[in-house]
Amino acid sequence: MSLLGFQLALADLSASVRLCARVAADPDAALAGYDLTPLERRRLASAAGQHGMRVNATLYRYNRFITLSTVMPGTLHLLGDGARAVVDEFWAGRPPDRNMRRETAHFAALVVRMLDDGRLASPYLREVVAFETARYEVAVAPRADLLARVADAAERWPDGPLVPHPLVRVATFAHDPQPLLTHLAWKRPPPYDDVAEGEFHLLLDCREGPFTQRPLDARAAKLLCDAGDRDDAPRFEELEELLSDGLLVRADPATAGALHLLDPPAWKQATEAALERRWIHENATAAHRLPWH
Amino acid sequence: MSVSELSPSPAAERLAALPRLGVGVLYNPSLREFVRDHAEALDYLAIIPDRAWQDEGPGAPVRFIEADAQVEILDRAAERLAIVGHSVGLSIGSADPLDSGHVEQVARWQARYGMPWHSDHLSFVRLPGVDAHTELSPGMALPVPYDHEVLEMLVERVDAVQARIPVPFLLENNVYYVDLPEQEMTEPEFLNALTRRTGCGLLLDVHNVVVNATNHGFDARGFIFALDLERVVELHIAGGSELEGLYTDSHAGPVAERVWELLPDVVAACPNLCAITFEFHEGWYPAMGAEGVLRELRTARDVWDRHHAAAG
Numbered sequence: 001m002s003l004l005g006f007q008l009a010l011a012d013l014s015a016s017v018r019l020c021a022r023v024a025a026d027p028d029a030a031l032a033g034y035d036l037t038p039l040e041r042r043r044l045a046s047a048a049g050q051h052g053m054r055v056n057a058t059l060y061r062y063n064r065f066i067t068l069s070t071v072m073p074g075t076l077h078l079l080g081d082g083a084r085a086v087v088d089e090f091w092a093g094r095p096p097d098r099n100m101r102r103e104t105a106h107f108a109a110l111v112v113r114m115l116d117d118g119r120l121a122s123p124y125l126r127e128v129v130a131f132e133t134a135r136y137e138v139a140v141a142p143r144a145d146l147l148a149r150v151a152d153a154a155e156r157w158p159d160g161p162l163v164p165h166p167l168v169r170v171a172t173f174a175h176d177p178q179p180l181l182t183h184l185a186w187k188r189p190p191p192y193d194d195v196a197e198g199e200f201h202l203l204l205d206c207r208e209g210p211f212t213q214r215p216l217d218a219r220a221a222k223l224l225c226d227a228g229d230r231d232d233a234p235r236f237e238e239l240e241e242l243l244s245d246g247l248l249v250r251a252d253p254a255t256a257g258a259l260h261l262l263d264p265p266a267w268k269q270a271t272e273a274a275l276e277r278r279w280i281h282e283n284a285t286a287a288h289r290l291p292w293h
Numbered sequence: 294m295s296v297s298e299l300s301p302s303p304a305a306e307r308l309a310a311l312p313r314l315g316v317g318v319l320y321n322p323s324l325r326e327f328v329r330d331h332a333e334a335l336d337y338l339a340i341i342p343d344r345a346w347q348d349e350g351p352g353a354p355v356r357f358i359e360a361d362a363q364v365e366i367l368d369r370a371a372e373r374l375a376i377v378g379h380s381v382g383l384s385i386g387s388a389d390p391l392d393s394g395h396v397e398q399v400a401r402w403q404a405r406y407g408m409p410w411h412s413d414h415l416s417f418v419r420l421p422g423v424d425a426h427t428e429l430s431p432g433m434a435l436p437v438p439y440d441h442e443v444l445e446m447l448v449e450r451v452d453a454v455q456a457r458i459p460v461p462f463l464l465e466n467n468v469y470y471v472d473l474p475e476q477e478m479t480e481p482e483f484l485n486a487l488t489r490r491t492g493c494g495l496l497l498d499v500h501n502v503v504v505n506a507t508n509h510g511f512d513a514r515g516f517i518f519a520l521d522l523e524r525v526v527e528l529h530i531a532g533g534s535e536l537e538g539l540y541t542d543s544h545a546g547p548v549a550e551r552v553w554e555l556l557p558d559v560v561a562a563c564p565n566l567c568a569i570t571f572e573f574h575e576g577w578y579p580a581m582g583a584e585g586v587l588r589e590l591r592t593a594r595d596v597w598d599r600h601h602a603a604a605g
Contacts, residue, residue: 003442004388007420011431043438043473052470052508054537060432096432098382098419099348140347143361209362 005035023048304492323578481519
């Protein structure tokens, strides 16, 4: 269906002033990979040369950037002048995803990869990326549904395995998060001389509705993080306090992780596999699908 | 019987039977306190349902993850105000199979709040990926060409939506920054054909018309009066701003002066008009404040009231 080819090409043009320039200069060559009628080719060649395409490209960048800045303001602040290059690399490698959680999760993964291979260097960035992605994940979790599942599991499997409540997350920091997050909230530039180094944990919690965060001691953080996937289950007394606080809950013995509605392992793998297939497809058919940039 | 099988007259009668709501605002997160404190200034609240859920995609075990905090706000608003739905995610102009999952979700929300009608945009925001579980996004709403091939595709898709949603379905006219040459119909001709063939209504975004008229050099009034205005159920009014040398539909604060100039005549010419919705970008709320929003609503209400007083 050539209308689909036309829409793919129009979307690509709207995202890239460089592609517009190539189409304006040599439409036949630049549009050769798209399934188009001669009329559609003429329309796209005309569109590529219009000033309005610059508006489209700006709107494209704005719309994608607003997602990242909404969810990961601290991360972008720490990236500072380098943010544009990181964002450009992210957009060049991956088309927009209307799902904000996936879009920001993939951006976070890129930042972590760039930290791992030394292309980014910031003492605070890794922990802030993890904190902001966890904060968003727990804040948008389907609270009513998850609370119902927790209550159901408690009734059906009173002796079931203990797992962290699906509406809490633990964020671990190598710097004191209280002054660090205050600096980020006020958009103060690093370095932050008054931020102590060490091991710190925050409990991110949406069980009661509005998002809250509070310090968590190292022992409780470790128990929470290890619950559900440790072979040498700790003595029950160690967990009793977390259980009575509602931070640990009972789960189906067969699928202890399934309470995490957004990220049960099977769904996570399926999502990654689908994204991988799309990535392979896009690269394998590069002649037909011009790169997003 | 699908709506498109109705003769033009019953389809118009269906729109004519809708409740005349009055003046409202399109909800955004900056309006949380405003809606609580100034509900008396609103006859209804227009909402973008898609902003209250996260779409995990057709292959997900739970596709639509609803944000409970947003839903609670809307539930509270619905106790005091009529709710009107205005979606952004249907992508009715996409050259791909209609997203029936999205339509089902919209139908659930229509039933949940008893929305008297539902609207979306005449554009595409989604393209198919490599399989049924993936999709591509252009990153913005893009217009469709006004050709017969596209009209046939849209008639089928609008019929499918109307077969599932039991209230009138409206489509909003596009804003576009690039002219596509050699289109087979003008935009009014296309919209008139689509509403005539399907029986659907129009959400006439007056600011979109002003934006297009400004950037593409045509007469906004002439455009509007070339439409079949019997089909117009709701109006959108908004402001804009300059970007890259063009005037854009950025919803920048107060309603544009040109929109206010057109509004009285447009209201008077739309016999089935039920609602005038003020929309603005949430980033403008700190500058406008509650008083700024109330001022825009009062001005719109003056137009609404003057027309209804004159019409008896």
